[in-house]
Amino acid sequence: MTTILVTGASGNLGSALLPRLTPTYDVRPMSRRSRPGWVAADLATGKGVSEAVRGADVVVHLASSPTRTVAWSSSRSRSRTWPVVSPS
Numbered sequence: 001m002t003t004i005l006v007t008g009a010s011g012n013l014g015s016a017l018l019p020r021l022t023p024t025y026d027v028r029p030m031s032r033r034s035r036p037g038w039v040a041a042d043l044a045t046g047k048g049v050s051e052a053v054r055g056a057d058v059v060v061h062l063a064s065s066p067t068r069t070v071a072w073s074s075s076r077s078r079s080r081t082w083p084v085v086s087p088s
Helices: 012-021 049-053 072-078
Strands: 002-008 028-029 059-060
Touching: 002 012, 012 028
Parallel strands: 002 028, 002 059
Antiparallel strands: none
């Protein structure tokens, strides 16, 4: 079965997507906060990301800044998502 890691699984998009994926795929929801059955990892610091992506066939990246007052262009330029996870 295909394993899908969903970053930002507790957000608006992630929480809407999870129930649609779970009947067909092995879904690994990810969030900054630890919760039962979920992977805890922080994309800003990289803590836990290597472990989170290990064994995943697909990553659906829906995580975003939790601060609604920060402009997307500003948030994206400071993002560490790209160097944290690289293709193997």
